[in-house]
Amino acid sequence: MMTIFDFEKPINELESAIAELRQIAAEKGLDRSREIAELEAQRERLLKQIFAHLRPWDKVLLARHPKRPYALDYIRLMCESFLELHGDRLGFDDPAIVAGLAKMGGHNFVIVGQQKGRDLKERQKRNFGMAKPEGYRKAMRMFRLAEKFRLPVLTLVDTPAADPGVESEARGISESIAQSMLTLFELTVPTIAVILGEGGSGGAIALAATNRVLMLEHAIYSVIPPEGCAAILYRDPNKAPQAADALKLTAESALALGLIDLVIPEPLGAAHRDPQTTALSVRSAVLQQLEELRTLSPEALRDHRYQRFRRMGVFEAVG
Structure with missing residues (x-):
């Protein structure tokens, strides 16, 4: 079932009415x-x-939408081919990092992404996209591979945070x-990151x-x-929407603060409504950035x- 947020309920009511009319027309042969x-x-x-008047908290909800495309969805929709590699070469593999x-x-690219799960079983397997040390060591192994074979690096960021467990x-x-x-x-090859959903804390950076x-x-x-910020600053996790306003966590704010270089537009209604179009937009933006970065020397890139x-x-x- 599609998750419906409060601000989406009027839209959902219209879509239900449209679906009902189509069903009646099909069953009774009416125009x-x-x-x-x-x-x-x-x-x-x-x-x-x-969607022209979304609050920061609304964007938090959209970034966490359970139907939002994840890293493997983008890889499937953007790439002509993908060969997944496993392991950190120290005895571990972390499914939260693909x-x-x-x-x-x-x-040719080296791609490293954070992968959440669709259902409870996969979410547990991938630890809800929260990577453990072996996940980042697997990523480092891939970065060194990219350096050795002179391949550009694309990272797909989507995590609430790194794993906080003991x-x-x-x-x-x-x-x-x-x-x-x-x-x-330290890499001397072009590197590009795309924040797909949640870019949380050190797990994202x-x-x-x-x-x-x-x-x-x-x-x-x-x-x-926002929930953690509200618990610390306001002593009340329920004030997460207020904390979201203060954190300046939206793409527009990140661009204005110089933390990111480009905001990639999503289809009307957000990425989960049209993953194919979103993936094509991401692909186009990445390839454009790569063309610009390829003009720089290895030392200039670093x-x-x-x-x-x-x-x-x-x-x-x-x-």
Whole structure:
């Protein structure tokens, strides 16, 4: 079943009415095309009106939508071929991180992404997209492979955070995140990250220390989830919508703050309504960024990445 948020309920009512009219027309052989067309036009107007006035918390909900396309969906829709590789070569494999070799638009890529699950069984297997140390070490293995064979790197970011469990802490989750960032910083091949849904905390930045960071229109990018922020600042997790406003976690805010380079538009109604069109938009944006980055020398690519992140967080004291 499709998850329906409060702000989507008027749209859902119209879509139910359209589906009912179509069913009646099919069963009774009636021509209801005019009525259906009027309802569809009304639905389009309502979609535009609602999605033009989304609050940050609404975007949090959309970024977490259970039907939103995940990394493997994008890989399937964008790439001509994909060979998944497993293991960190230290004895572990983490299903929360998917990685492999891909061909897209005539270019060979190394792709590393965070994968959530569709049903409860897969979500448990993939730990809800929260990678453990071995996941980031698998990613580092792929980054080094890209460097060795001079392949561009594409990372697909979609995680609430890195795994916070005791076992991950014991195995060095913080160190693995830092090493993943360092490995990306040291590469001399083009690197591009796309934030697909949730870009949460260090779990996201571990894959996003890249030359270019792109972000889907209704994705979020934040140092902490709104619920965690509300619990700390307001002593009340129920104030998550208020925290979402304060965190500036939307794509528009991230672009204005210089944290990302490009916002990729989503189809009207968000990515889960039209995954194919969304994937084609992501593919086009990635290939365009790659063409620009390929003009830079290996040393210039590394320096570009360094300078890009050094510019973040710069402020001026007044008075």
